[in-house]
Amino acid sequence: MALSDAKAGKRNEEGIFAVVGILKQRFGERFQTGESFRAQHAHTTTYIPAQLPDGVLFAETADDVKVAVKVCAEQKVPVIGFGTGSSLEGQVNAPNGGVSIDFSRMNRVLEVNAEDLDCTVEPGITREELNVYLRDTGLFFPIDPGANASIGGMASTRASGTNAVRYGTMKDNVLSVTAVTANGNEIRTARRARKSSAGYDLTRLFVGAEGTLGILTSVTLRLQGIPQKIAGGACSFPTVKAACDAVIMTIQMGIPVARIELLDDVQMRACNAYSGLIYAESPTLFLEFHGSDETVELQSAQFAEIAAECGGGEFLWTANAEERNKLWKARHDAYWACRALAPGLAALSTDVCVPISRLADCVAETQADIQEHGLLAPIVGHAGDGNFHVLLLFDDKTAQGVAVAENFVVRLNQRALAMDGTCTGEHGIGQGKMAFLEQELGGAVDLMRQVKQALDPDNIFNPGKIFHLV
Amino acid sequence: MALSDAKAGKRNEEGIFAVVGILKQRFGERFQTGESFRAQHAHTTTYIPAQLPDGVLFAETADDVKVAVKVCAEQKVPVIGFGTGSSLEGQVNAPNGGVSIDFSRMNRVLEVNAEDLDCTVEPGITREELNVYLRDTGLFFPIDPGANASIGGMASTRASGTNAVRYGTMKDNVLSVTAVTANGNEIRTARRARKSSAGYDLTRLFVGAEGTLGILTSVTLRLQGIPQKIAGGACSFPTVKAACDAVIMTIQMGIPVARIELLDDVQMRACNAYSGLIYAESPTLFLEFHGSDETVELQSAQFAEIAAECGGGEFLWTANAEERNKLWKARHDAYWACRALAPGLAALSTDVCVPISRLADCVAETQADIQEHGLLAPIVGHAGDGNFHVLLLFDDKTAQGVAVAENFVVRLNQRALAMDGTCTGEHGIGQGKMAFLEQELGGAVDLMRQVKQALDPDNIFNPGKIFHLV
Missing domain, CATH: 3.30.70.2740 (Alpha-Beta Plaits)
Known part of the structure; x- marks a missing residue:
């Protein structure tokens, strides 16, 4: 098939036919082409219609990924990584068809280095699975986008979530990745040192590339010590502006708040109804502080002063795990609370x-x-x-x-x-925001295209995402 | 000139002759070709011999940079950005000749957004100049590589320094850059939001690219609130191992130390002699804590306990600015102390x-x-x-x-x-560590080459650095 056809989103029927045959023979039951499997791997939580891949490979090792990429590269057939399918902009859709690589069986922890506060995992492990595994080490992986997403997916969409304000986003918490590139070889983007000035920052190039430059086979993550104490609470404000003023003062004073979430009046009404809470139905901040007994108390008191200064209500905080969990469960259930409206x-x-x-x-x-x-x-x-x-x-x-x-x-x-x-x-x-990306960055998107074309000349990796090539 | 010649490091004499003529006519006194100017712009603090550019442009605006890049691109002549010349691996050398763009006159602060804790500066401003400018705002830019380097140079080498342990490196503190690319156009890598998942992370691609992908024309930086209180001190240990154990425990416990520097016995001897100190001539940690009255005291006490547990001497700390400055001046003068040995x-x-x-x-x-x-x-x-x-x-x-x-x-x-x-x-x-980069990252360096060739097909931006193309 001509490259211009692939760029334009046409299906490479001949190539797909060949790839499906080869992968079936090679992987047997681990390569599925039934419609229910294919539909599961195109499901998307947006209004963007599902576009099914032609087959799903349940990869078990990095070598499986290498084989699949090599076969697809030879035939110029699309390859799309799949973690848990919780992405929101159509990232796992297969507009030109091709092969979905499912990582649910590549969910092992490969290495934990407690002294260095890092670990290396396969891309299919979810953040909750990882934190269960880590519990005995006294360490945790802080990034929490809400959904129980896979680490590979979180890296690929540069995910963040509720506690990015304290711990940063995936860009700040991935030390290195290994990835299979267009020639079917596996590269490693960085060593395990906590910082490096050695050449281009390929780690950050893969983080957020949405699987368009290669397929991740492992991710090395920074970890944090589990805080000695966690405190949290909520505080309502007369207006969104008052709540935001409190946020700005908190950040400017350098209070190391772990989470600071704003819920508007409609969201509060939904949460009260869904989670049986009795908060005021006005703009509200949910907060969490991580530290020692002394520091969480200090931080909570400092925030209470700021809130009062900004016209907020009383800041009621607690270090009681049960009460805190109830609060944050309500926050995490915000999506379902809204749906119930x-x-x-x-x-x-x-x-x-x-x-x-x-x-x-x-x-x-x-x-x-x-x-x-x-x-x-x-x-x-x-x-x-x-x-x-x-x-x-x-x-x-x-x-x-x-x-x-x-x-x-x-x-x-x-x-x-x-x-x-x-x-x-x-x-x-993904597919949903391409036009806005062009508006946002203009000519810089051309550089992205040049990078894509250099690293994936046949456009096999997750085509039709982030930007159009033509 | 054939591209293979440029890759092999040959001088494009015809092109250089043309560029020098055009830039002289265009910029007059602002374009200098005298040997003393050229020698100043190739000086390097390593043992790598100086390689002089053919001319030096004192750029005053981004438009100057655009003109220079366009002229050089047309003639396929090298362009090398120059901040203060404090890089250590031959980064500003001109192995194939070409034009050095000196940024010392592009040292303005373009914008400070105090509420957002960010600012935008021209690349030639030094970190000390920036911090003097910011003083009245209550904010500061924390990255401190020792030398009074330019922000553009620090971004380009992904610099860090003494307080990266708390505030991160340039990769964590650059929000976006504008850069002139190989077609002479200026692009902006990101908007001013504190985080984004919008496409490839071009910001991090330019940070650490050592000027090989384009020429920076502005840098948007994250700022920090000046801490209410700064405390610091030193603590000696019987062995390097004991000192490192104390460091690991400090990090693992999540004590947000702002600086934690290790000086070995030879360095301590040099510092005592040079700066008139009377510390024990054994492995020593210099520390600094940033916070409030309460938190710096708490952190200092926590560290003192850790040090004692690891066999360290008494940890004497002070919040007195004069004593603290004496200590850190000794640390900053370590280079000169060594030379004096x-x-x-x-x-x-x-x-x-x-x-x-x-x-x-x-x-x-x-x-x-x-x-x-x-x-x-x-x-x-x-x-x-x-x-x-x-x-x-x-x-x-x-x-x-x-x-x-x-x-x-x-x-x-x-x-x-x-x-x-x-x-x-x-x-x-730079030029000094190319062989080690290959050993460190192997096949990943080929991806860097592919990115370089895509964004700079004629290899005009700082050629002969980071990796060889052929």
């Missing part, structure tokens, strides 16, 4: 991120937009990063309902870009 | 970085090597990162003296690589 409607989860000084404006303008258009769309944000999510409940059964949702997303992204923000803080571009 | 000899400053658990072994084996070969080479390290420097004093007047130095560097790097470390934690590859 309108069970008949579909849900579209989208995210943008702006400089913190613009967060209050961006949220307030978005709320006004929601109201003006008669939409139902709770807002929840990782306020310490200026990142927020809107869960738009919409009718996906009608073209008009879909258009309403699409137009809302366009306005939301243009608002964030106008504030020097980004069209995605943590969900990635 | 043997005024007749040349000095070679080199760095490696290993996982912290291997730091004690790596330092001890290096000390044994130094002793075995009768060398004089104090060691000072950013112990919290596993990064250390050796300042080898050697005779650069004889081939034998140079060979002794080169062989020592080979052994040092092989030792670090054998411990899964990197050949450079913060100095970069």
Whole structure:
């Protein structure tokens, strides 16, 4: 098939036929082509329609990945990595068909170096599995995007989540990766030292590349000591602006808050109803502090002062694990709480991120937009990063309902870009945000294309994601 | 000129002649070709011989940079960015000749966003100039590689230094850059949001690229609040191992130490003599804590306990600025203190970085090597990162003296690589460490070459650095 056809998203029928035959013979039951398997591996939590791969390989070793990539590369057939399928912008779809590599059986911990606070894992392990494994070492992996995603998927979408404000994002917590590149060889992007100035930062190039430059076969992660003490609580504010002012002061004073989450009034109403809470249905910050007995008490007291200064209500905090877990379970269930607001409607989860000084404006303008258009769309944000999510409940059964949702997303992204923000803080571009990426970075996207074409000249790795090549 | 000639490091005499003529006419006095100017811009603090550019442009605006790059690109002539010339691995040398762009006049602060804790600067501003500018805002830029380097140079070598253990390296503190690419256009790698999942991480691709992918025209940096209180002190240990054990425990317990520097016995002897100190001449940790009155006291007390447990002497700390400055001035003067040990000899400053658990072994084996070969080479390290420097004093007047130095560097790097470390934690590859990069990352270096060839097909940006293309 001509490269221009592959770029244009056409299916390479001959190549796919050959690859399916070879992989069936090579892997037997571990390579599945039944529709239910293929459908499971294209499922996506957006309104973007599913596009099924032609077969699913359940990889068990890095050598399996090398074989699959070599076979696909020879035939110029797409290869798409699959962790748990929790990505939100169509990242695992197969618009040109091809092979999905499922990593659920590559979920081993390969090495833990407790003294160095690092570990190396296979890409299919989920963050919860990893933390269960680590519990006895006194260490934990902090990044928590909400979903129990796989580490490989989290690395590939540059995920972050509730405690990025303290621990950073995947970009800050991946020390190195191994990846199978277009020639079927495995490379390692860095050694295990905590920092390096040795050449281009290939680790950060693979983190966030959404599987378009190669297939990860292992990830080396930074770990953290489990805090001696964890305290948390919630505090309500009269306005989003007041809550955001409290966030800015907290960050400026250097209080090392571990989580600082903003839930708007609609989200609070949903959480109260769904999780049986009795919080005020006004903008609320959920907080968590990690440290020693002394430091979490100190930090909580400092925050309480800030909250009072910004017109917030009383800050009630607790180090009691049960009460704290109830609070955070409500936060983690925010998605389901929203869905319960309108069970008949579909849900579209989208995210943008702006400089913190613009967060209050961006949220307030978005709320006004929601109201003006008669939409139902709770807002929840990782306020310490200026990142927020809107869960738009919409009718996906009608073209008009879909258009309403699409137009809302366009306005939301243009608002964030106008504030020097980004069209995605943590969900990635996938298929859903390509147009916004062009608006956001302009000519820089051409550099991305040049990198892609250099490392994957036949466009076999997750084609049709992040940007169009033609 | 054929590309293969440029790759092989040949001078493009015709192109250079044309470029010099055009730039002279265009920029007048701002483009200098006198030997003293050219020699200043090739000076390097290593034993690598100087290789002069053919002319030096004192750029004043991003447009100047665009013009220079366009002219050089048309003629396929090298362009090399120059900050302060404090790089240590020959990064500013011009092996194929070409044009050096001096950024000393592009040293403005373009924007400070105090609420967002960020600022945007031109690449030529030094870190000390920036911190003087920021003083009234209550913010500071923490990265401190020792030398008063330019921000553009620090970004390009992925610099770090004494307080990376707390604040990270340039990779963690650059939010975005603007750069002129091979087609003479300026791109911006990211918006001002604190995090983003929007496409490939071009910011991190330019940070550490040593000017080989384009020329930076501005850098947006994360800033920190100036700590309310700074405390510091020193603590001596019977052995390097005991000191490193204390470092590991400090990091594992999550004590947010701002600096934790290891000086070996030879370095302590040099510092005592040079700075008039009276410390024990045994392995010593210099520490600094940033926080509030309460937290620096708490952290200092916690460290004192750890030090005692590891067999260290008494940890004397102070929040008195004058005493603290005396201590850190001695640390910053370590280079000159070493030079004073043997005024007749040349000095070679080199760095490696290993996982912290291997730091004690790596330092001890290096000390044994130094002793075995009768060398004089104090060691000072950013112990919290596993990064250390050796300042080898050697005779650069004889081939034998140079060979002794080169062989020592080979052994040092092989030792670090054998411990899964990197050949450079913060100095970069430049011309000096190319062979070690190949040993360190093998096939991954081919990916770097592919990226380089995609973004700079005529190899005009700082050729002959990081890796050989042919």
